[in-house]
Amino acid sequence: MNLVIREGARLAQPGEFTLRAFLNGRITLPQAEAVLDIVNAKSEQMLRLGISHLLSKNIRSVDNLQKELLEVISVLEAHIEFPEEEIEEISLGRLQEDVKKILKEIEELIEKGERVFSVKEGHKVVVAGRTNVGKSSLVNIFLEEERMITSAIQGTTRDVVCEECVIEGVFLKIVDTAGILTPKDEVEKKALRKTEQMLNEADLILLMFDASSLLEKEDKILIEKLKDRPLLGVINKVDLPLRINVEEVKRKIGDVVYISCKTGEGIDTLKQKIKNKIVLEDISSFEDAVFSLRHIQLLKKVKMNLEYSLEEIEKKAPLDKILGFLREGYFHLEEIQGKRYTEDVLNTVFSKFCIGK
Template identity: 35%
Template structure:
């Protein structure tokens, strides 16, 4: 366990009903006894804290001046979040109370916690593994019910359990290999290699299935980067407002109104979209608008999805065709907007587009359901049961799974090439090490620091 005691404000700064100040470490209880007095009692009468009970009273400064009226709880190690003694102080919301309480705490034998240090201590003290620790920040950053559910599954240890089972199986095989190497007179190479081949084939399949879920996991975690593209005044900003159900972008009949990219995050029927409205694509002499057009085209390169809008009330123009050339190779949903007006658009020469285009009237709220269905077709293969399916939503995990899979494929190649068992052992160990890094076995200090620096102070 860590020898020093840490403290931080655990709630988001600003106006709220309550704030929470958290203390963790060997000195937590001693600090609480020094700064807390029960209502209607003298300051010198130290309270005896009963674990897991709320105590009502005041936090005082070093001169016993009342800072705030609070509820305070004491949680005794090791049955706590950090496996250390923890004190949590519930004070009034706002900027001042929590700040003054924290200042009072730090006057004693205590220091300000670093980013994610409470969760880091939970990991270092063995309460959670690294996948569970990473799930904590993913839960905090969740933007949809689906991304939250995936992260909760990881926090419950479902990924860890599956990885640890594979690690244990590999360790058993490595033990057999060591016996064969140290005691060759028993000569069980053929039996051991047969076991290695069966296990490697089974694990490669399991890892491959997990890796395949990473694209879905990435979408639920980060959202589908969606660029709305089209020539000026075709209804890009109107479509964005339609999807967001609010007037986020300025909509006028004047071409060139949107001169920069506007980005918003929206959850439409469980599908997370990072929608980017862009400047209308056209040749222009306006310096500011020209920069907006360049930005729009750059966003296309980064996009997972392009929503290309045609104006059905206008004929096909050079700007439309230039955009079509630029988005070749991208996942595209083609939309024909303003279908409530006279149809002048002829795209019959683009047979695939003409066949798959979606008729939309933003003015009449028509076509959103078809857009969502098309997104489902493009990004989600089959039905996904988030409650039962294990989804990979962390790039670090994905890369290590790929590395472990490659090591096991090398094992199978070595077996097919009749390599000696000690060569096979090397690749098995590499696979096990890669899987161990996922759950935090033999992980470097630098990696631990990098992961927990993504947290906020207080968690």
């Protein structure tokens, strides 16, 4: 490699080959983004979706929006450019209806795109419970490595740690939390704040208990605090004599799973329960949806411009002012498809690729 470089060759930049394909018109910008999605796919579901996007030249739903919006723009332009021609007088009421229809479609597309993006990012599963119930041990089992430090000493975990893994084919972000309810110092205060933030963002909370001990005050506080959240009770240490009041736990939080992090008993059942509890999006029908944060951000700009145009229609503003907002929205749709782009946009997209590609 060094010899080749000395003779005048150079290392490829991140995504350079895909960038060249785009610049030479071989693929569209959404197709280039689909290549990255395929490379980074963490689950079979996302791999299939990435392939379907790669096979589509453009995003069909955005194509349809462009056609609808261009039709409205063309009517306005005709009235502005050729006022003396015998063109049917424009109806602001009809114009308002047309823009509202497109706006509704954009809102639905944003909502679809955000659902696809959330699946790509991974569902957040937070492991909670008082100290020494086996939270870090369970996370290590999910990760299939000794990622978290574990010991019999209470409070070994004093921070919040988030790791990625795939359980039963589902891409998840597993969060190990500190079992601290009464912080003693600034570090523990920060850990508690971070734990509460993670609990608020969780798609599912695994609330763990120690089967070998009675419910303690901390257990009851957590049950009361989390009972209305998406919750699954996990009773650990079933390899030891059972002392916990299982019926009380079931009565307060519902579904529970019995496991032993030491022997592995019940782990497969827990994994299946997690998959069943997570609301899996069937995104197989989302092949025509936007699928990146860039697309969603641009659609939100389109939405904002259409909302501005509706405000001007309400005020019976001059047609050229209304047209300005509609054109701006149309330009953002072209940006999604890569028909308009800047060097900064290309740098942002292709810098995420590995060397070459």
